[in-house]
Amino acid sequence: MATLTIDGRRVEAPAGTFLLQACRQAGVSVPTLCDHPAVEPYGGCRLCVVDVTRPEWDGWRKMVVSCLYPVEDGLIVDTRSDRVIETRRVVLDLLLARSPRTPLIQRLAREYGIERTSYEPNPEPTDCILCGLCVRICDRLGHSAIGTADRGAGRVVAPPFHEPPEACVGCLACAEICPTGFIRFESGPDRRRIWNRDFEMVRCPRCGRAHVTKAQAAWYARRMGWPEAEFEVCDSCRRRDMAATTVRLGEGPTGNAAS
Amino acid sequence: MRIASRQHFEEAVAAARDRREARTRDIWVCCGTGCLANGSAAVAEAFRSRIEAEGLQTGLGVYTKTTGCHGFCQRGPLVVIQPEGILYTRVQARDVPEILEKTIGRGEVVERLLYRDPNTRTPVARYEEIPFYRHQTRIAMRNIGRLDPGDLDDALALGAYGGLVRALFEKTPEEVIEEVRKAGLRGRGGAGFSTARKWAAARKARGDRKFVLCNGDEGDPGAFKDRSILEGDPHSVLEGMIIGAYAVGAHEGYIYVRDEYPLAVVHVQKAIEDARERGLLGRDILGSGFDFDLRVSRGGGAFVCGESSALMRSIEGKVGEPRAKYIHASDRGLFDLPTVLNNVETWADVGAILTHGGEWFAAYGTAKSRGTKAFSLVGKVKNTGLIELPMGESLRRIIFDIGGGILKDRPFKAVQTGGPSGGCLPADRLDLPVDYEVLTENGSMMGSGGMIVMDDRTCMVDVARYFLKFLSEESCGKCVPCREGLRQMLHIFDDLCEGRGRPGDIERIERLARGMQLGSLCELGKSAPNPVLSTLRYFRDEYEAHIDRKACPAGICRTLTTYRIIEDPCTGCHQCTKVCPVEAIEGRPRQKHRILPEKCISCGSCYDVCPENCIEFLPRGGREEAIHGHADH
Ligand SMILES: Cc1cc2nc3c(=O)[nH]c(=O)nc-3n(C[C@H](O)[C@H](O)[C@H](O)COP(=O)(O)O)c2cc1C
Numbered sequence: 001m002a003t004l005t006i007d008g009r010r011v012e013a014p015a016g017t018f019l020l021q022a023c024r025q026a027g028v029s030v031p032t033l034c035d036h037p038a039v040e041p042y043g044g045c046r047l048c049v050v051d052v053t054r055p056e057w058d059g060w061r062k063m064v065v066s067c068l069y070p071v072e073d074g075l076i077v078d079t080r081s082d083r084v085i086e087t088r089r090v091v092l093d094l095l096l097a098r099s100p101r102t103p104l105i106q107r108l109a110r111e112y113g114i115e116r117t118s119y120e121p122n123p124e125p126t127d128c129i130l131c132g133l134c135v136r137i138c139d140r141l142g143h144s145a146i147g148t149a150d151r152g153a154g155r156v157v158a159p160p161f162h163e164p165p166e167a168c169v170g171c172l173a174c175a176e177i178c179p180t181g182f183i184r185f186e187s188g189p190d191r192r193r194i195w196n197r198d199f200e201m202v203r204c205p206r207c208g209r210a211h212v213t214k215a216q217a218a219w220y221a222r223r224m225g226w227p228e229a230e231f232e233v234c235d236s237c238r239r240r241d242m243a244a245t246t247v248r249l250g251e252g253p254t255g256n257a258a259s
Numbered sequence: 260m261r262i263a264s265r266q267h268f269e270e271a272v273a274a275a276r277d278r279r280e281a282r283t284r285d286i287w288v289c290c291g292t293g294c295l296a297n298g299s300a301a302v303a304e305a306f307r308s309r310i311e312a313e314g315l316q317t318g319l320g321v322y323t324k325t326t327g328c329h330g331f332c333q334r335g336p337l338v339v340i341q342p343e344g345i346l347y348t349r350v351q352a353r354d355v356p357e358i359l360e361k362t363i364g365r366g367e368v369v370e371r372l373l374y375r376d377p378n379t380r381t382p383v384a385r386y387e388e389i390p391f392y393r394h395q396t397r398i399a400m401r402n403i404g405r406l407d408p409g410d411l412d413d414a415l416a417l418g419a420y421g422g423l424v425r426a427l428f429e430k431t432p433e434e435v436i437e438e439v440r441k442a443g444l445r446g447r448g449g450a451g452f453s454t455a456r457k458w459a460a461a462r463k464a465r466g467d468r469k470f471v472l473c474n475g476d477e478g479d480p481g482a483f484k485d486r487s488i489l490e491g492d493p494h495s496v497l498e499g500m501i502i503g504a505y506a507v508g509a510h511e512g513y514i515y516v517r518d519e520y521p522l523a524v525v526h527v528q529k530a531i532e533d534a535r536e537r538g539l540l541g542r543d544i545l546g547s548g549f550d551f552d553l554r555v556s557r558g559g560g561a562f563v564c565g566e567s568s569a570l571m572r573s574i575e576g577k578v579g580e581p582r583a584k585y586i587h588a589s590d591r592g593l594f595d596l597p598t599v600l601n602n603v604e605t606w607a608d609v610g611a612i613l614t615h616g617g618e619w620f621a622a623y624g625t626a627k628s629r630g631t632k633a634f635s636l637v638g639k640v641k642n643t644g645l646i647e648l649p650m651g652e653s654l655r656r657i658i659f660d661i662g663g664g665i666l667k668d669r670p671f672k673a674v675q676t677g678g679p680s681g682g683c684l685p686a687d688r689l690d691l692p693v694d695y696e697v698l699t700e701n702g703s704m705m706g707s708g709g710m711i712v713m714d715d716r717t718c719m720v721d722v723a724r725y726f727l728k729f730l731s732e733e734s735c736g737k738c739v740p741c742r743e744g745l746r747q748m749l750h751i752f753d754d755l756c757e758g759r760g761r762p763g764d765i766e767r768i769e770r771l772a773r774g775m776q777l778g779s780l781c782e783l784g785k786s787a788p789n790p791v792l793s794t795l796r797y798f799r800d801e802y803e804a805h806i807d808r809k810a811c812p813a814g815i816c817r818t819l820t821t822y823r824i825i826e827d828p829c830t831g832c833h834q835c836t837k838v839c840p841v842e843a844i845e846g847r848p849r850q851k852h853r854i855l856p857e858k859c860i861s862c863g864s865c866y867d868v869c870p871e872n873c874i875e876f877l878p879r880g881g882r883e884e885a886i887h888g889h890a891d892h
């Protein structure tokens with residue numbers, strides 16, 4: 001455990017965690033766009049900046065991104081210093097120029113007093129804020145079907161060579177994690193379409209719901225070394241099965257509930 | 260043959276020295292990238308075949324040697340005749356018979372091939388007397404140009420690996436670090452971090468698997484010092500890295516070289532193979548019991564891959580993108596293991612420090628910036644090239660003594676130091692001693708040692724725009740302040756240069772610059788505003804002219820400038836009509852000429868060639884008075 005001070009409050013945080021969690025646990029809100037519990041911290045949006053200092057640092061302060069700065073004993077954190085607020089404002093102002101029509105950005109910008117961007121609005125507004133969540137979740141799940149292409153302002157999220165990605169299994173994790181709804185897909189009872197690729201759906205043999213793509217089921221099966229049929233049953237039916245099994249187990253071989 | 264002990268090493272060195280000294284005449288042909296581009300391979304070949312045909316080698320002991328870059332590429336191909344030290348410039352294969360006949364045969368100098376002082380026009384025969392070389396002190400580049408980079412024996416004869424032997428057989432790893440600390444060596448690749456401190460941290464880091472890396476990415480436009488060292492004396496880098504590995508306890512290393520430097524890749528690879536064969540790399544180096552081996556990693560050529568964390572990702576085979584972290588590479592670097600990364604030049608200094616001692620190195624330079632530093636001197640100076648001199652020398656000495664002054668003797672306006680995210684320093688800073696602190700205090704930086712000299716025909720707003728454009732293309736785009744900030748900053752600068760500047764732009768620039776400095780993830784974004792802020796600091800009036808009067812005082816921003824011929828002195832010499840790319844100048848020979856405004860694209864070519872100084876530029880529209888003509892500047 002490390003003991004630190006956040007906006008004047010003493011806070012305990014488990015060693016090995018980052019300032020952002022400590023702030024949130026202390027009830028201090030810190031804006032973020034690229035942080036998500038399912039993936040490793042990234043440090044790309046720069047909204048979560050805070051000022052840190054230590055008594056022994058002689059008044060010297062350092063501005064850091066809280067999503068990546070490890071908690072340390074004795075650290076004094078200021079989440080609302082002038083330069084923290086100013087930096088967040090510049091970032092939001094810039095993002096609003098990039099994505100002027102994106103509600104999430106509009107809302108955050110407004111919280112920081114920005115109604116209209118002071119920069120040149122993007123002639124081709126986009127909802128993609130390049131937070132990298134989609135790429136990271138896809139990597140995390142082991143597919144790495146999408147990545148970023150090009151550098152600088154031309155950077156975009158895309159499958160390799162901008163072609164329908166071979167490694168994609170159509171799981172929709174990218175679309176689900178996307179905070180702005182930029183990633184488009186269509187999903188019906190027989191087909192699913194994402195990243196310009198079509199996927200055949202598998203229907204659950206119990207309830208008939210189209211819940212995974214064939215590619216997804218095959219991928220899970222390969223990864224776990226189980227038969228593909230195992231993954232054809234949908235999660236809710238599986239849970240129901242599991243519950244039934246648990247009840248049976250609980251009842252024991254004699255059929256009487258254990259006490 | 261493998262060298263298996265210290266004594267064995269000394270014998271190998273003595274033998275190599277004897278062989279080197281047995282040559283009565285040595286013809287050094289520069290085969291650095293610059294000279295090769297000018298045809299030096301053919302020159303070397305001509306010497307070889309002619310010497311062979313005439314039996315000069317066996318008869319008289321005349322040898323040809325291809326060397327690395329002498330730094331004076333502008334005058335290449337260069338040939339040096341030893342032992343006299345005669346330097347011939349712009350040598351072509353057809354000059355070879357004459358050189359052999361006169362200089363080798365009769366000891367005469369071929370005057371037309373000598374270097375001529377650009378100011379006095381007098382020929383200078385000897386290498387060391389040429390001001391370009393006379394003012395230099397070479398440590399990192401001590402042997403470049405003097406040895407054949409593909410010949411390990413040649414390097415041994417000149418003292419290569421002598422520092423390694425002292426480190427391995429006379430010092431503990433801690434004592435090696437202490438020597439480097441005494442030398443005061445700081446990183447030559449960017450921030451100038453203390454090399455000894457970095458090494459000590461990696462030495463202390465827990466774990467048996469550690470790495471040393473060499474940063475040979477060198478992506479700054481116009482910079483070529485690291486490439487020249489890797490090409491011209493790869494063994495100096497290898498030696499430094501083995502010493503560093505011994506000091507921190509690493510057994511593996513990588514030299515990261517950008518793929519666009521094919522000659523460097525080839526030379527480094529050969530050096531590694533040769534060193535391995537002789538027992539300088541691999542298991543039980545020189546019989547000391549220390550193991551270390553090296554590999555080359557080829558970089559795809561993105562500027563950002565030179566950044567420490569991006570470079571490590573790239574070696575790991577991942578996307579070369581900076582990673583935000585608050586843990587030093589000395590604890591968790593390559594493959595998350597303790598790692599030391601140093602620049603090519605830093606590594607090249609290490610061998611010399613161990614050979615001559617830390618105090619010897621520290622005797623050069625200033626209190627906080629010890630030793631010497633290599634610079635790529637380019638732009639509007641008479642002598643361009645690669646130089647090395649003690650820290651603390653003035654910009655004036657570099658630009659006017661070594662560089663020979665400004666081309667065409669135009670007025671000096673600014674010098675940009677530190678690479679694309681460095682800053683511009685004006686004439687009143689020319690006497691500043693060049694060291695890490697002084698450059699930073701004055702709004703620029705040492706960076707990797709680029710120096711671009713600018714004359715009065717330079718618009719500082721346009722210069723800032725140029726660097727912004729480069730950086731906006733090289734930003735990896737991962738973090739918002741750098742990616743979007745550079746895009747917007749460039750936008751503002753496009754507006755300024757094209758007459759759309761608005762009141763309040765300077766304040767907008769300053770605010771955005773501060774946001775980028777504070778908010779960006781890596782040093783690329785943090786330092787990207789430097790070219791903007793330094794030009795704003797020293798040339799604010801030029802910004803104001805662009806905004807308030809829509810005028811470019813230097814006559815460079817085309818949308819803001821028109822050109823006109825002052826009729827009076829025009830002699831109709833026709834020079835201007837020859838250079839105008841769009842045939843916008845009319846006039847018969849020996850009669851007054853006229854620029855057709857509807858055709859003129861304001862490129863200024865005519866202005867730069869007019870021998871009578873009779874072309875002037877005005878703000879677009881031409882209502883105001885001329886900003887300035889030639890004669891009265
Ligand atoms: C965008 C960027 C590009 C860089 N490029 C280089 C480079 O080409 N060569 C280099 O040695 N250092 C480069 N650096 C600095 C490195 O990150 C690192 O500080 C350096 O290699 C450490 O070596 P040194 O201590 O010997 O200077 C770059 C830094 C940044 C931010």
Ligand code: SF4
Nearest residue numbers: 736737738741781784
């Ligand atoms: S500062 Fe620029 S180069 Fe560095 S991580 Fe951010 S976007 Fe990439």
Ligand code: FES
Nearest residue numbers: 032043045046067
């Ligand atoms: S949450 Fe985006 S940088 Fe920390």
